[in-house]
Amino acid sequence: MAYSDKTRGMYSEVLTGLQSAGLFKQERYIHSAQAADIEVEFPSGAPLKKVINICANNYLGMSSHPEVVKAAHDGLDSHGYGMSSVRFICGTQDIHRTLEKMVTQFLGTEDTILFPSCMDANAGVFEAVLTKDDVMISDRLVHASIIDGIRLCSAMHDTFKHSDMEHLEEKLQLHNDKRLKCVITDGVFSMDGDTARLDKMVELCDKYDALLFVDDSHSSGFIGKTGRGTHELCGVMGKIDIITTTFGKGLGGASGGCVSGRKELVEMCRQKARPYLFSNTIAPPVVAGVIKVLEILSASTDRRDKLESNTAFWRKGLTDAGLIIKAGDTPIVPVMLFNAKLAQDVSRDLYDEGIYAIGFFFPVVPQGQARIRTQISAGHEIHHLEKALEAFKKVGKKYDILGKTKQEIIEMYGM
Amino acid sequence: MDEMQEIIKNYVIKEYVEDDTELTYDTPLISGGIVDSFSMVSLKRFLENKYSISIPDDRATPEAFDSVNKICALVREFVK
Numbered sequence: 206m207a208y209s210d211k212t213r214g215m216y217s218e219v220l221t222g223l224q225s226a227g228l229f230k231q232e233r234y235i236h237s238a239q240a241a242d243i244e245v246e247f248p249s250g251a252p253l254k255k256v257i258n259i260c261a262n263n264y265l266g267m268s269s270h271p272e273v274v275k276a277a278h279d280g281l282d283s284h285g286y287g288m289s290s291v292r293f294i295c296g297t298q299d300i301h302r303t304l305e306k307m308v309t310q311f312l313g314t315e316d317t318i319l320f321p322s323c324m325d326a327n328a329g330v331f332e333a334v335l336t337k338d339d340v341m342i343s344d345r346l347v348h349a350s351i352i353d354g355i356r357l358c359s360a361m362h363d364t365f366k367h368s369d370m371e372h373l374e375e376k377l378q379l380h381n382d383k384r385l386k387c388v389i390t391d392g393v394f395s396m397d398g399d400t401a402r403l404d405k406m407v408e409l410c411d412k413y414d415a416l417l418f419v420d421d422s423h424s425s426g427f428i429g430k431t432g433r434g435t436h437e438l439c440g441v442m443g444k445i446d447i448i449t450t451t452f453g454k455g456l457g458g459a460s461g462g463c464v465s466g467r468k469e470l471v472e473m474c475r476q477k478a479r480p481y482l483f484s485n486t487i488a489p490p491v492v493a494g495v496i497k498v499l500e501i502l503s504a505s506t507d508r509r510d511k512l513e514s515n516t517a518f519w520r521k522g523l524t525d526a527g528l529i530i531k532a533g534d535t536p537i538v539p540v541m542l543f544n545a546k547l548a549q550d551v552s553r554d555l556y557d558e559g560i561y562a563i564g565f566f567f568p569v570v571p572q573g574q575a576r577i578r579t580q581i582s583a584g585h586e587i588h589h590l591e592k593a594l595e596a597f598k599k600v601g602k603k604y605d606i607l608g609k610t611k612q613e614i615i616e617m618y619g620m
Numbered sequence: 621m622d623e624m625q626e627i628i629k630n631y632v633i634k635e636y637v638e639d640d641t642e643l644t645y646d647t648p649l650i651s652g653g654i655v656d657s658f659s660m661v662s663l664k665r666f667l668e669n670k671y672s673i674s675i676p677d678d679r680a681t682p683e684a685f686d687s688v689n690k691i692c693a694l695v696r697e698f699v700k
């Protein structure tokens with residue numbers, strides 16, 4: 206037995222350390238399908254509680270959409286449960302290629318390759334298209350999965366200050382001697398809900414002959430007039446060289462991701478990206494579900510329009526109540542509390558009021574910027590949002606933070 | 621003390637310091653969390669361009685870049 210008491214003790218100590226630092230993550234068991242109204246067991250063993258979910262990435266309310274569920278059932282019947290193979294051996298079905306073509310059409314790109322997840326897409330893409338003669342220049346707030354992809358790639362890496370276009374330009378000049386330069390950003394940033402300035406970035410990338418990479422996981426399906434993503438919002442469709450996105454959020458919420466963009470770059474991924482080569486792709490019923498999602502979203506913008514009006518209602522409601530939110534117009538709406546313990550306390554009290562929303566604090570967000578991240582869905586009805594607003598007001602009053610400035614909240618509770 | 625220290629310090633402040641954290645020539649940059657090890661690349665490139673030198677990768681360690689004074693010492697080794 207190689208797992209000695211000493212080894213076990215070492216891990217126990219680390220885990221205890223996480224607990225005492227307040228960084229220990231605990232799961233909450235949801236007994237219902239994902240939706241606006243869910244039933245939760247928390248803590249483990251507690252009786253089930255009916256709550257309104259305002260922290261899912263279920264932006265379009267597709268996770269349990271009856272037509273999507275039916276399409277997945279049909280896909281299960283026609284194409285089976287699993288493939289028992291990676292794509293290039295015997296793991297590619299007609300529907301995988303159908304989905305790739307539909308994504309290409311939806312995003313307005315040249316070609317698309319599916320990955321088991323967007324985490325895998327981000328982990329594999331840079332290494333597949335760049336070499337040690339190249340440089341990656343990333344926004345300092347990109348998602349963790351992109352950071353991992355960058356780590357796995359032999360190209361040089363540098364960063365620019367969050368959304369600071371002058372700083373990006375300086376970096377493009379600094380690295381102008383490199384074979385290829387690749388600028389890397391999220392479309393919508395997941396913690397703050399702000400949007401990348403893709404129009405300006407396209408301009409800079411044109412000027413300095415750089416590739417542009419955008420992770421549109423928190424945009425695909427609903428940002429832009431017809432929901433194509435941040436590139437549609439910024440008027441630069443067709444000009445993004447690499448888009449990665451997930452099917453695990455707005456586009457159905459199950460799982461899977463992709464790289465979509467210039468056809469040579471997509472082909473490089475098919476030849477070289479390790480998560481594509483060495484891991485099973487998306488399972489047939491999920492593929493069938495995502496195909497249905499794209500059909501629904503291509504036929505009508507009703508859902509993204511509803512999400513937009515729900516978001517406006519929610520943002521105005523929180524602001525009118527005197528809470529501090531991050532400015533913007535995406536459905537990611539962080540309610541700023543600054544202090545980590547306050548964020549946890551407010552989250553717990555909201556739960557008691559029947560509202561499920563989670564506190565985020567260091568190291569997930571910078572020190573002194575603790576918050577409750579709320580996320581709005583087209584699956585919410587106004588009565589859900591009204592109830593959630595009432596709860597925020599009640600809890601806000603209890604902690605005396607309504608109408609208070611950042612300074613005042615920090616004076617009361619510390620950073 | 622000399623110009624090189626000021627130039628490097630000002631560069632670090634401009635590049636990495638987001639608030640008004642005080643920076644001295646001995647403030648730990650990397651172990652102090654001011655410069656992440658990813659971003660060391662641009663610091664290295666800045667030094668190489670500015671002083672027309674080439675710092676071998678095996679010398680550009682987080683330890684050697686951990687303060688303005690340490691960086692100056694490293695650069696001086698390579699300036700002719």
Ligand SMILES: Cc1ncc(COP(=O)(O)O)c(C=O)c1O
Pocket residue numbers: 322323324325327348350391395420422423450451452453460461462
């Ligand atoms: C910006 C961003 N990229 C990628 C991912 C990973 O997506 P997936 O669940 O498909 O791996 C996430 C999910 O948290 C994300 O927020």
